[in-house]
Amino acid sequence: MARSGRRPGATDTRAAILTAAQAEFAAKGYDRATIRGIAAGAKVDPALVHHYFGTKEDLFAASIDLPIRPSELADTVMAEGVESAGRNITTIFFTTWENPVTRAPLLAMLRGAFDTRHGADVLREFFGTAMLGRVAGLIPGPEAEIRVALAVSHLIGVAVLRYVLGFPSLSDVPVARLIDEMSPKIQSYFA
Amino acid sequence: MARSGRRPGATDTRAAILTAAQAEFAAKGYDRATIRGIAAGAKVDPALVHHYFGTKEDLFAASIDLPIRPSELADTVMAEGVESAGRNITTIFFTTWENPVTRAPLLAMLRGAFDTRHGADVLREFFGTAMLGRVAGLIPGPEAEIRVALAVSHLIGVAVLRYVLGFPSLSDVPVARLIDEMSPKIQSYFA
DNA sequence: AGATTAATTCAACGCTTGTAGAACTCAACA
DNA sequence: TGTTGAGTTCTACAAGCGTTGAATTAATCT
Numbered sequence: 001m002a003r004s005g006r007r008p009g010a011t012d013t014r015a016a017i018l019t020a021a022q023a024e025f026a027a028k029g030y031d032r033a034t035i036r037g038i039a040a041g042a043k044v045d046p047a048l049v050h051h052y053f054g055t056k057e058d059l060f061a062a063s064i065d066l067p068i069r070p071s072e073l074a075d076t077v078m079a080e081g082v083e084s085a086g087r088n089i090t091t092i093f094f095t096t097w098e099n100p101v102t103r104a105p106l107l108a109m110l111r112g113a114f115d116t117r118h119g120a121d122v123l124r125e126f127f128g129t130a131m132l133g134r135v136a137g138l139i140p141g142p143e144a145e146i147r148v149a150l151a152v153s154h155l156i157g158v159a160v161l162r163y164v165l166g167f168p169s170l171s172d173v174p175v176a177r178l179i180d181e182m183s184p185k186i187q188s189y190f191a
Numbered sequence: 192m193a194r195s196g197r198r199p200g201a202t203d204t205r206a207a208i209l210t211a212a213q214a215e216f217a218a219k220g221y222d223r224a225t226i227r228g229i230a231a232g233a234k235v236d237p238a239l240v241h242h243y244f245g246t247k248e249d250l251f252a253a254s255i256d257l258p259i260r261p262s263e264l265a266d267t268v269m270a271e272g273v274e275s276a277g278r279n280i281t282t283i284f285f286t287t288w289e290n291p292v293t294r295a296p297l298l299a300m301l302r303g304a305f306d307t308r309h310g311a312d313v314l315r316e317f318f319g320t321a322m323l324g325r326v327a328g329l330i331p332g333p334e335a336e337i338r339v340a341l342a343v344s345h346l347i348g349v350a351v352l353r354y355v356l357g358f359p360s361l362s363d364v365p366v367a368r369l370i371d372e373m374s375p376k377i378q379s380y381f382a
Numbered sequence: 383a384g385a386t387t388a389a390t391t392c393a394a395c396g397c398t399t400g401t402a403g404a405a406c407t408c409a410a411c412a
Numbered sequence: 413t414g415t416t417g418a419g420t421t422c423t424a425c426a427a428g429c430g431t432t433g434a435a436t437t438a439a440t441c442t
Contacts, residue, residue: 006389006438013389029305031222035430045391050431052389113356114220114305120356132360149360150349150372157348158341165304165311169323169340181341185376197408197419204419226400236421241401243419384442391436398429405422412415 014052016042021049021063026107030060030115057118064109064122067102070130078138085139086151086187087179093155094175097163107163110156127152139190151189154182205243207233212240212254217298221251221306248309255300255313258293261321269329276330277342277378278370284346285366288354298354301347318343330381342380345373 007013020041024033035056039046053059077089096102109126112119131152136144158178161167170178211232215224226247230237244250268280287293300317303310322343327335349369352358361369 004391004436006391006436011389011439029222031220032306034428036428046430047392047432048390056430111305114302115223123356124358128358128360145360146364146368146372149352149358150369150376153348153352153358153361154345154376155348156351157344157346160347160351161340161344165314167315167319167340167344169319169336170344173337177337178341181337181380185341185345185379188376188379189372197406197421202409202419225398227398237400238402238422239420247400386439386441388439389437392434393432394434395432396430399427400425401427402425403423406420408417408419410415410417412413 013042013044013048017044017049017052018062021053021059022104022108025060025063025112026104029111030119035059057116060108060112060116061118064105064112064119066105066109066122066126068096068130070126070134073130074134074138077135082139082190083187085135085190086185087183089135089151090155090179090183090186093159094179097159098175103163106159110159110164127156141191147189151186154186158182204233204235204239208235208240208243209253212244212250213295213299216251216254216303217295220302221310226250248307251299251303251307252309255296255303255310257296257300257313257317259287259321261317261325264321265325265329268326273330273381274378276326276381277376278374280326280342281346281370281374281377284350285370288350289366294354297350301350301355318347332382338380342377345377349373 017038021033021038024038024041027033028037035049036046038059039049042049049059053062073092076092077085080088097106109119109122113123114120132145132148136148139148141147158170162170162178208229212224212229215229215232218224219228226240227237229250230240233240240250244253264283267283268276271279288297300310300313304314305311323336323339327339330339332338349361353361353369
């Protein structure tokens with residue numbers, strides 16, 4: 001079974017490995033995800049993973065290449081003025097998390113933030129630069145940065161409970177309900 | 192150095208091990224914390240850890256024995272009526288997290304929730320039973336449980352960012368400020 | 383057709399980990 | 413004082429990990 005040497009036919013194994021890696025990192029976090037497990041998920045020898053992506057940390061970095069452009073994000077959030085920013089950011093947040101394709105790298109990043117320095121840095125950079133830096137400059141009032149950071153903390157808290165830990169009272173609720181409930185509170189941080 | 196056999200003098204090594212374990216689990220999470228590292232922290236042989244606490248997961252379970260009685264907590268939060276519940280719960284939350292002694296097991300639990308099934312269960316049980324079950328019954332309005340869960344998610348989000356990840360915009364702010372800012376939003380979930 | 387390069391697997395090394403059991407040393411009590 | 417038992421360390425095993433270099437097969441280029 002599975003002869004050695006190059007496989008016949010076309011090949012996009014690299015993408016298969018990356019997908020398997022995202023799934024594994026998202027499901028188990030950085031530490032518990034193993035290169036051997038990822039290789040098995042891609043139906044490939046472990047050495048091939050290393051051949052394409054180098055070290056495990058390199059592979060992780062490639063796995064959390066986020067499906068979001070921070071600069072666009074800030075613009076979209078503020079597009080309809082400050083008074084709609086709360087609902088906008090909440091809606092975009094949940095839309096991205098509910099889509100399985102975009103959820104995988106986000107989950108990998110969020111879980112990885114607890115395991116590896118790099119994961120924490122990416123999360124800091126992403127939310128720090130994207131949200132705080134850009135959005136905070138556009139909302140009124142003093143010490144906008146703290147208030148935006150608190151809004152972000154609410155969003156992340158819900159992501160942790162709903163998507164990582166499967167907290168029942170939050171996992172069972174339809175997203176629309178969460179958006180309706182949370183938007184006003186997020187908005188109140190922006191006022 | 193460190194001859195074999197029993198040490199002279201009185202002995203409360205068990206407590207030393209537990210403290211070292213809490214510190215290590217709090218700092219690194221379940222996976223990255225090693226029994227050897229914990230033993231070193233307690234200036235003790237790794238086998239002794241196993242002798243006192245059994246398997247690593249048993250030790251972890253002992254390490255997250257929380258310094259809070261859920262039943263008392265709910266009562267304290269609601270003691271002055273619903274209209275003070277938001278500020279009360281926020282204050283208690285931060286007070287507990289700011290005290291290094293009570294912070295260690297909380298951190299261990301929070302980090303462990305991502306690594307081990309048991310950690311997630313404890314967190315679910317703790318916040319689920321303590322907060323949702325008890326508090327939700329005491330606040331007015333429909334679907335109180337969802338709203339309490341959202342309030343909890345905000346608190347946990349801030350704990351993750353401030354105490355686990357060291358998110359600068361939240362770590363550098365004095366607690367009083369956070370309490371002032373967050374209490375109204377938490378309260379608005381209870382109204 | 384031959385040579386070169388890319389894709390893939392094989393086999394193995396070195397390390398760290400959790401855990402187990404035997405051995406040693408002191409304290410407590412008869 | 414002698415014996416038992418608890419405290420403590422030593423040594424070791426078995427498993428899993430990330431990683432490496434060489435070998436094998438297929439595609440591609442001349």
